[in-house]
Amino acid sequence: MPLWRPVRGGNAFEITVSRLAQAIKLGLVAEGERLPAERELAEKLQVSRVTLREAIRALREAGYLESRRGRTGGTFVVSRAGRPPAQPRGSAGRLAPLASAPEAGSVRAGRAAPSSGSSPARGRSGRKSVTAATVTPLARRGDAAELAREMGDALHDALDFRRVVEPGAAGLAASRALAATDRQHLVACLTASRDRDPATRRVADSRLHLAIAGASGSPSLVAAVADVQLTLDRLLAAIPVIKRNLDHSDAQHGRIVDAILAGDPAGARSLMEEHCDGTAELLLGLLT
Incomplete structure (x- = not known):
């Protein structure tokens, strides 16, 4: 099966999620069928x-897969679109987009309006899930498919x-000599971006990316990144929040800021490319 080709690149988790999701959505593993054995699939x-x-x-x-135990157990496809997850009571269900573009030309660009979000995902027992790949549903799976159709090639x-x-x-x-206040602001935005509260995570993440753009000293780049983040917010609101992906994102953010503060343009560019690629893999795997 072509989708089972070896994973290459620095975003193995995101690419693996994407490959599995695409195989399910394309019907290469039909609903009710079992995935290949873990050892075989990993190989x-x-x-x-x-x-x-x-x-x-x-x-x-x-909501795409189900694990069953016993002699006939394994991991089975239960839905090609994912189950529409129940929204927690009192939740708005998705994060609000940034209110407006930031003031151009400032490293402190990226102020955004507060947003509402869903509460942490809970298991059937009602307790918060603490598994290594915890997901918090922000939108129904049907919304994701609808968004992908709506965007078409624009995605x-x-x-x-x-x-x-x-x-x-x-x-x-990274190529600029940043003032001490600008360096401090980048570090403060980095710290805030590690917040896992679903009500504030996306806004803090966007503020970091906008602060990086502001540090470039280019008003045009700040405006462009603001547009990118507005679109990205809508896309990410249509897929589950996956804890492992957040871990990757936090680590990548840290390395990007370190490269900027160290004055390493090539490293900062390469690390941001890897970060963008990981997000793109996840989005394309779950949206299309």
């Missing part, structure tokens, strides 16, 4: 069994545009 994808298990766990909690265009703009902004920021 075909050339990923660790830990990575594979976490990808399967993420898709299980998102790929938006992700391609981001991959050009944001790495360029990071590289330019």
